[in-house]
Amino acid sequence: MFDWENMRHFLAVARIGTFSGAARSLKVDHATVSRRLSALEDEMKTRLVERLPRSCKLTQAGQRVFELAQEMEENAYAIERFLDVSLSPLSGKVSLSAPPVLVASFLVKHLADFRIAHPGVQLSVSGEPRQISLSRREADIALRLIRPTEATTVVRKLGRMSFDLYASKDYPHLHNPAAWEFIVYDAGFADRPQQAWLMNVARGRPVACEIGDITGHLAAAQAGAGVAGLPCFVADTDPNLRRVAHDGERFARDIWMAVHRDLRRLPQVQTVMNFLLKIITENAAFTTSA
Template identity: 40%
Template sequence: MNGRKFTKLDWDDLRHFLALAQSGTFLGAAKQLGVEHATISRRVSSLEATLERKLIDRRGRRIILTLEGEKVAKHAAVIALQTAAVEQIGRSSATEVRGHVRISAPPALSSALLAKPIVTMRRDHPGVQITLVGEKRFTSLNRREADIAIRLSRPEDGDYSITKLQELTFDLFASKRYLETVTPSEWTFIGYDEAMNSSPQQLRLNEVAAGRQIALRSSVLEFQVAAARLDGGVVMLPDFAVPFDLQRIEGEHALVRELWLVVHSEIKDLPSVRVVLDALKNAFKKKPHADPPRLSE
């Protein structure tokens, strides 16, 4: 590969290859970028031809990066981060409070705790547009699909500015009728699906269940709440998601998790990003020990 040929490197080829490297499948990459999987294949083949290097090995539906593919993916990820930072600067004014800010947060938490501070902030700063994405993992932040994230796990690496917002308490709840009619030895439980098996709250639920059946599973916290209210079993809920008609089960079941506010360091001082950060921090700072908002009927 000579220098003249290298200048013809197509960023779109690199972007499609990075999506494939991150997702591990053509279908996953296609969903991430909103294109057909054939487009991913064509773009990756184009990049391999340009670089004159084999970047992937196909293993059925999954792909494995070659050694050189891993190197290219590493450099492409850095380029993607810097490109996204430039795009964010373009979306936001350097001096005025206006621009588009993307927030990633767990869906149930977003509904219960984020609507009010975001709407209030926009009354004061109508030039700021917000996109809120329900996301439980760091994927959207790592890929620069979000500018700000609220997470239950503190990121271990990355160039982020990180603030602890507060602590959330998870505990066991069930309906009054369920507790009155079902003996503890016969309890069944309501938990998350397999994708959340490693989460601390699911591990604690498994520990409490102690062999008793987890009969209902869902990634949607609102469904878990609804099932418990209909006498469907015992559920572990964060304090902000507990409706008035569920009863806490006495015992040493509680689990405390920390809630973190995460933002990319290079954009944290942009005016539009700063006002959103301040609104979120103030919302959690006002009454850190008060009863959280509850899900209504």
């Protein structure tokens, strides 16, 4: 038999396609991934991965092992979820993945109230822009701005996050739209709906800078670097920012909550889901249409 830890590292390489990416996802170093993969190949006496200069490619045997290993992984997680549901009282840890802007500017403000109301539940919150897998237990619950599509998840729309254009009150071109320069996303986020909206509103006007996350957009706008498309629930409360009128359409993203179907009745998971439902649906900033 093979070591499951070795197989887990192989799965990460197979999914991501690089040793460095697999290492980041597993929170280990590059050498550990390489060592684990080599050990698995030695155990199986089969080459699973072709090491290329900048990536990895599965061999024919590696592709088949990858398919079978994914089924094993799903069954292992299913057993884990079954035991959680069968044995767990209203206590324990619940992991929540959410967009960084929701974590930093909204969720953290409610954590004290949650802790007072539910002292037995430890909430572990991770701010992640990427789509995570609930089937692989990368989180118990996910909040996302794109509707999750995993077949094993139960999804509910909680509200809408409105965006508009903002600039520092000291921005020199604040009242001269023809001279606006825009803060946009870098090439790695070219497919984001916010980017398409921003570029459509800009209509050929200059780009001041490219930044890969919304927190950076906020800081750059506060510093007077240009005009940014920001979530209204964040920017409207900043006394140093001004919402600027423009001819283009406003923009909004739906806020979705997802949970694996096997975990949705787990008491502590239900508690966190009800908490999220309450704080989002009762906040006017997330019920106003764009």
